[in-house]
Amino acid sequence: MADLESQADVIVVGAGPAGSTAAAYLARGGLDVLLLEKATFPRPKVCGDGFTPRGMKQIIDLGVDCSQAGGWLHNRGLRVLGGGVSLELDWPELGSFPDFGAVRRRRDFDELLVRHAQKSGARLREDTTVTAATLDERTGRITGVRGHVGRGKDKRPVSFRAPLTFACDGVSARVALSLGMVKRDDRPMGVAVRRYYTSPRTNDDYLESHLELWDRSDPDNPKLLPGYGWIFGMGDGTSNVGLGILSTSRAFGSTDYRALLSSWLNSTPGEWGYREENAVGPIGGAALPMGFNRTPHYRPGLLLVGDSAGTVNPFNGEGIAYAMESSSIAAGCAIQALARSGPAAEHALRNYPLAMRSALGGYYRLGNLFSRAIGNPTVMRLATRHGLPRKTLMAFLLKVLANLYDPRGGDATDRVIHAMTRLTPSLK
Ligand SMILES: Cc1cc2nc3c(=O)[nH]c(=O)nc-3n(C[C@H](O)[C@H](O)[C@H](O)COP(=O)(O)OP(=O)(O)OC[C@H]3O[C@@H](n4cnc5c(N)ncnc54)[C@H](O)[C@@H]3O)c2cc1C
Numbered sequence: 142m143a144d145l146e147s148q149a150d151v152i153v154v155g156a157g158p159a160g161s162t163a164a165a166y167l168a169r170g171g172l173d174v175l176l177l178e179k180a181t182f183p184r185p186k187v188c189g190d191g192f193t194p195r196g197m198k199q200i201i202d203l204g205v206d207c208s209q210a211g212g213w214l215h216n217r218g219l220r221v222l223g224g225g226v227s228l229e230l231d232w233p234e235l236g237s238f239p240d241f242g243a244v245r246r247r248r249d250f251d252e253l254l255v256r257h258a259q260k261s262g263a264r265l266r267e268d269t270t271v272t273a274a275t276l277d278e279r280t281g282r283i284t285g286v287r288g289h290v291g292r293g294k295d296k297r298p299v300s301f302r303a304p305l306t307f308a309c310d311g312v313s314a315r316v317a318l319s320l321g322m323v324k325r326d327d328r329p330m331g332v333a334v335r336r337y338y339t340s341p342r343t344n345d346d347y348l349e350s351h352l353e354l355w356d357r358s359d360p361d362n363p364k365l366l367p368g369y370g371w372i373f374g375m376g377d378g379t380s381n382v383g384l385g386i387l388s389t390s391r392a393f394g395s396t397d398y399r400a401l402l403s404s405w406l407n408s409t410p411g412e413w414g415y416r417e418e419n420a421v422g423p424i425g426g427a428a429l430p431m432g433f434n435r436t437p438h439y440r441p442g443l444l445l446v447g448d449s450a451g452t453v454n455p456f457n458g459e460g461i462a463y464a465m466e467s468s469s470i471a472a473g474c475a476i477q478a479l480a481r482s483g484p485a486a487e488h489a490l491r492n493y494p495l496a497m498r499s500a501l502g503g504y505y506r507l508g509n510l511f512s513r514a515i516g517n518p519t520v521m522r523l524a525t526r527h528g529l530p531r532k533t534l535m536a537f538l539l540k541v542l543a544n545l546y547d548p549r550g551g552d553a554t555d556r557v558i559h560a561m562t563r564l565t566p567s568l569k
Pocket of ligand 1: 178179188192270312316428448453
């Protein structure tokens with residue numbers, strides 16, 4: 142007899158923002174969803190904990206409470222520092238996005254989302270590590286996944302079957318790798334590290350970003366790095382402080398990011414508190430897979446979603462909004478497909494990469510070019526020195542870098558950005 146426990150309409154691997162969002166939409170669409178997660182909740186996740194209005198829109202769309210009373214700390218914009226200038230830029234007023242961003246610890250946020258997915262009807266299996274996709278040898282179609290439950294001597298093998306599998310397992314991309322789907326070297330990658338500090342700057346109406354990151358490990362030859370540092374007040378007595386660097390610089394492979402974080406923070410004012418004695422927990426870091434750096438996003442039976450599909454924005458390193466957005470697009474295609482049969486079902490699934498390209502492909506191609514340009518230290522130096530003192534230019538750049546513009550209606554700057562993303566050929 143078939144083991145119903147290990148069968149579903151859709152298997153979702155990984156319960157981060159991508160997996161939990163997908164599971165909620167799929168379950169609401171009437172599908173039986175198995176959500177497999179190697180950790181148990183609540184669990185920590187290394188992150189900046191920052192949300193732009195693009196991320197908040199996704200949370201609102203999903204129907205999750207994002208009010209201050211519900212534990213969110215809202216902010217009104219971005220403070221940018223560099224070239225001796227500090228500029229406060231409010232989030233733009235748009236029809237398509239809310240006018241606030243927020244911070245929330247990932248430990249909380251990811252649990253909030255996974256409980257939402259369960260309430261929507263998804264079946265969560267924690268402590269379940271997927272090691273590989275399984276496939277029908279004859280057709281090459283993905284038929285599910287295998288892995289193990291538990292750890293150590295309690296570990297036992299398991300396998301799960303479904304007509305569709307969503308790989309939402311983050312940057313480690315275990316499912317995709319088991320099929321030989323490696324990351325693309327022609328797309329940018331980032332590395333980011335962060336740490337919490339108790340700080341008097343814990344309450345801040347703005348997300349703060351520092352555009353000048355100097356590597357002073359060789360005092361005779363300081364290098365301006367392509368990336369930025371952030372200081373996000375968490376409102377709970379701490380700040381989340383970190384930095385992200387792009388792979389397009391020569392310094393990428395050879396930089397000690399943890400040492401760079403400490404040396405940058407030691408150069409900030411002592412009264413901010415970002416010193417060893419105020420640190421809460423260790424420095425954590427991970428890679429940022431950007432600009433669609435793993436493709437194809439669909440192969441028969443399998444959809445790559447979120448970080449496993451390389452959906453981090455190459456302009457600013459934001460990943461949560463795009464993990465959720467790709468989930469919502471993928472879930473829509475899966476719901477359509479499973480209501481059909483034969484070639485018509487496959488047609489709906491092949492729509493997923495096309496819809497991703499149409500939503501983000503032009504913008505991400507621009508982002509990939511941008512990341513290559515700022516990999517050149519001269520471009521970076523000129524940009525911080527001459528761009529920052531010009532507030533109108535920076536307000537325009539904020540819209541570009543955070544992907545916050547109205548594709549329809551909107552003002553002249555929105556129309557320019559929309560035209561730029563449409564005229565740029567989409568990534569494949
Ligand atoms: C230092 C740092 C700071 C960042 N700051 C920000 C920020 O401020 N704002 C922002 O928007 N983005 C930020 N990002 C990016 C953001 O964290 C990611 O883009 C986002 O978490 C992607 O979501 P996801 O669901 O695709 O993957 P993940 O959040 O990584 O979730 C993957 C899930 O899958 C599970 N999993 C993994 N492998 C397996 C397996 N084999 N079997 C079962 N389960 C598995 C994991 O336990 C996890 O729960 C930051 C990233 C880093 C590294």
